[in-house]
Amino acid sequence: MIRRTLLLSAATAVLAAFAGGAGAQERVVNVYNWSDYIDSSIIDDFTKETGIKVVYDVFDSNEILETKLLAGGSGYDIVVPTSNFLVRQIAAGVYQKLDKSKLPNLVNEWDVVTSRVQKYDPDNAYSVNWMWGTVGIGYNVEKVKAALGVDKIDSWDVVYKPENLAKLKDCGVYVLDSSSDIVPTTLKYLGLDPESTSAEDLAKVEETLLAIRPFIRKFHSSEYINALANGDICLAVGWSGDIFQARDRAAEADQGVVVDYVVPKEGAEMWFDQMAIPADAPHVAEAHEFLNFILKPEVAAKATNYVYFANGNKASQEFIDKEILDNPAIYPDAATLEKLFTVSPYDSKSQRVVTRLWTKVVTGQ
């Protein structure tokens, strides 16, 4: 993973150097986004419309993005951190404020999203929403039915009650390797404040997770897409859009695997992937043009239709496939929205405690 990242960044550096050499004739924007997260025709359309070349590079964890940004001189013009990472990076001085005069398409934004994002980015000064979603349960419908005798999952009980998860052990359970998502989710299930950092509450989380640990095959943040789609596993706690991608791949493969996603009734974490411009970005003007392009309703809709995540663009909703817009697991209805919660980042002391707890859960040490 590291090596691939190193290679990619080396390649980007070389590309950037060439781009710099091309000078005035060619305009470039260096974008660093999550893997499997864009319809590539959007990039082509942008280049066609503006003549700006896009150097597109990908990562698969917030931690890698953050480490690059904190080291400085990453060379990227647009990066896409998740909201709870964004807030700390703003504090560290990683980003520059957006020049809103260059972003007329900001009028298309959806207040449901922007108001919640203000918790991380006050006044929405530094970032624009790319996609948002939830942390829920993806499952193989047939296999879960065979193991548990239920047609539908609707509660976190399936995951957090050891006697339930034990029945799914043999067909395979994956959980996100992300303490910042799973710890708040577990707190919520236990009826506690998802943002709690008290030792007592975290001890309960640890106890709950250790009880189900023996039935979890692996903690990983991207392998579950293929594993679910291939029918290698029957349940994954993961990010909404990833599980919808698994559902689609399974449908395409037509091997009889049916995947479904649920936002459990106890509630789920809501997260926001935000596009922002690093303070040391070499192509600031081009970055603003890119953001403004992404904020077009047709473009945002195209992106959502491809990745199955909801976006923060109200005006785009008329162009979004009905199947996606009407799916409460992607675009939650008012009742579901009530049950979703957002989490703040941990301060460094709590972060250490949570990471330590997570290491204990994952490795047993």
Added chain:
Amino acid sequence: MAETAVSSSSGLAAAQPAPATSNSLLNAITSRLVIIVPYLWLLFFFLIPFAIVFKISLSQTAIAMPPYTPVFGVDGFFDALSQLNFDNYVWLTEDALYFNAYVSSVIIAAISTFLALLIAYPIAYGMARAPTTIRPTLLMLVILPFWTSFLIRVYAWIGILKPEGLLNQVLLATGIIDEPLIILNTHIAIFIGIVYSYLPFMVLPLYSSLEKMDYSLIEAAQDLGCPPISAFWKITFPLSLPGVVAGCMLVFIPAVGEFVIPDLLGGSETLMIGKTLWNEFFNNRDWPVSSAVAVILLLLLIVPIMIFQSAQARAQEQGR
């Protein structure tokens, strides 16, 4: 490591007493220059980076770019020296996690090294005894896997080892097993990955020491009535010992700090120092503590190697 060995041996070759001709002075200068290259290499690619890592290990985390407090710059050096603190090192001793991770890494690396030796020895022996004409081809075959990316080769093992992978399909089809073997995400998969990836590093030094061996010694032993097995232990193995040691070092050292193989092939419960370091660096954003982990890892590896080196040197002195 390998580069250093190569350049220092060429340095030695150049340093051999030159014939007393008019250009002996020139020769002396050239040989000095040749010796300097590996030292410069060490300075720029080992000592200076190590000094930077050590410096970071003495600072504290901060929400900033880069995410730690500056320790000492050029000015105020002595001022800063007085407030050096080793908190991060104390921290490592307070939580058993780090100790366990070091121990577990060393055990995994030791077992892998031993397995690699068991597999590589017959290969190297076979190569060394093969007709001279086909030896270059055999050597080529050992090196060939390097032409594919290391990462892709490790990924390929996922395809082979997973429950519905190649290996299980073959075993199920032939009726050797009834249920797929669970190998992926276990320690066994890590051993397979490490042994496979580092096998050439074991084979090559073994081959070079076995190839140089004088086989008339074995013939002599057999003439004198020594059975083949005991001739192997009394002659072949001791003579190949430098190759064994070099091969074990080349496998053991990178295996201890290995991150990619346990991450891809190992299970969640695999505890290795590389992964612990990754967690500190990426998840906790604690560059100082992760630097301290790295410094300790280096000391743990270097100290035994140096003791071993000096013991070797002394043994050689006595042997003369």
